[in-house]
Amino acid sequence: MRGIAAAGAYVPRFRLTTDELAEAWGTSHASGIERKAVPAADEDALTMAVEAAERALSSDAVDRDDLTLAAVATTTTPAEEGELLPRLARALDLPRSVATATVGGHTAAGAEALSRALDAEGPALVVAADCPAGEPAEGDHPLGAGAAAFVVDDDAPATVTGTAWYTEETPGVRFRERGGEEVASLDVTTYQRNAIREAVTEAVSSLPVDPADADAASVHQPDGRFPYRATADLPVSNGAVAAGTVVDRIGDAGAATVPLGLLAALDADDTGSDEGDAESAGTSIAAFFGGGTAAAVAVGGGLAVEGIDDLEDGTTIDYASYLRERGYVVSGDVAGGGAHVSLPNWRRSLDQRYRLVAGVCPECGGVSFPPEGACQSCHSRIEFEEFEAPRTGTVRALTVIGQGGAPPEFAELQQRDGAYAVAIVELEAAAGRVRLPAQVTDADPADVDVGDEVRATVRRIYEQEGVPRYGVKFEPIESE
Ligand SMILES: [Zn+2]
Known part of the structure; x- marks a missing residue:
């Protein structure tokens, strides 16, 4: 049954x-x-x-x-x-x-x-x-x-x-x-x-x-x-x-x-x-x-x-x-000037944005995120060996984006959710350390510190051309 x-x-x-x-x-x-x-x-x-x-x-x-x-x-x-x-x-x-x-x-x-x-x-x-x-x-x-x-x-x-x-x-x-x-x-x-x-x-x-x-x-x-x-x-x-x-x-x-x-x-x-x-x-x-x-x-x-x-x-x-x-009180559209990522380019990056797929360089063994372009360690033009990084990691650096500091594509989020933290998060994988910048969500930015443990969660990143874009952010792991 x-x-x-x-x-x-x-x-x-x-x-x-x-x-x-x-x-x-x-x-x-x-x-x-x-x-x-x-x-x-x-x-x-x-x-x-x-x-x-x-x-x-x-x-x-x-x-x-x-x-x-x-x-x-x-x-x-x-x-x-x-x-x-x-x-x-x-x-x-x-x-x-x-x-x-x-x-x-x-x-x-x-x-x-x-x-x-x-x-x-x-x-x-x-x-x-x-x-x-x-x-x-x-x-x-x-x-x-x-x-x-x-x-x-x-x-x-x-x-x-x-x-x-x-x-x-x-x-x-x-x-x-x-x-x-x-x-x-x-x-x-x-x-x-x-x-x-x-x-x-x-x-x-x-x-x-x-x-x-x-x-x-x-x-x-x-x-x-x-x-x-x-x-x-x-x-x-x-x-x-x-x-x-x-x-x-x-x-x-x-x-x-x-x-x-x-x-x-x-x-x-x-x-x-x-x-x-x-x-x-x-x-x-x-x-x-x-x-x-x-x-x-x-x-x-x-x-x-x-x-x-x-x-x-x-x-x-x-x-x-x-x-x-809930977006009941948000002022109108913010004027342009933000980074525009075309939908085909966004689509190509989905494995990184959802699954934290990084790459190992076959020449030097260095880890690159995202796994595209030249190796971030030896700068060789190579085909990366891709792997999925773990979904929990550590905050290594931190900045808080306050009122007026957000790029236009993030302005609505900021109006709704207030100031937010952007962190460099380090993920310890078998193949090596993956470092990436990511927003910290579900946390008062004043409560986030370097050294904090965080876990990946898929959230709305922003909306462009009427299409919501989704990807990984990190949220603090609450200490028991
Ligand atoms: Zn390399």
């Missing part, structure tokens, strides 16, 4: 409390949410998907070269058309032959992606990553962010014991106007609640497990109260709903919320053994709803989830910082 062989979670570092929201607006429309996760200015659905997937793929249970399918679920693709999955595959160095699926448009997208993976043969990667936005005075209040990644395979420690679907037209329940960025819904809450409760009840009742036996249920959770209401007609205990509810800590992360709730449940059910034992281990249920479709998934057993502690961690920011990070 197929199931979940490995999993990873990612939640952005920043948190905005509902108290802070209520203070700014006089009231909060985020019922049952204490704080919500806020993507940094250089994060989006793609960068969160890469982080969660890296964590899932760090498991010994899976070799990324064997993946046959990569499926992504999100309601907030960085671009209106295409480009999400090829970028994810490239950033993760997946096989170019991997089958791809991008599912979007509604909050049950994760169920559709998971379903594709369950039907596939061989190990399949599923990532749900989302950061919906709404009208700041009201609709945006509950909206958070996060990503959940699953590797689906045969003989997994967490076994999928059943899936069930129920679809019925429910016009006006959470939608976005064509071309619109803001989530909307017709404000007829009883109608919405009843429609969603009906669909969820039908789907969960069709599972081959007794919902009364579930010790965790991750149910469609646009706010903290909703999952309890949606299961009112089912014999699911409040304790089970609580065990699968994460919206109170990260906000409504769109297509990623229910998958993250499921991961929290599976991590809690981790028995520490490699062999799945669906008989003795608990049953978890995930109940998705989106766009008129409810989907239910039953899982027996559990597994340790890399990154699940992100649910509890985080750095609180104030409302003004929130508005800046």
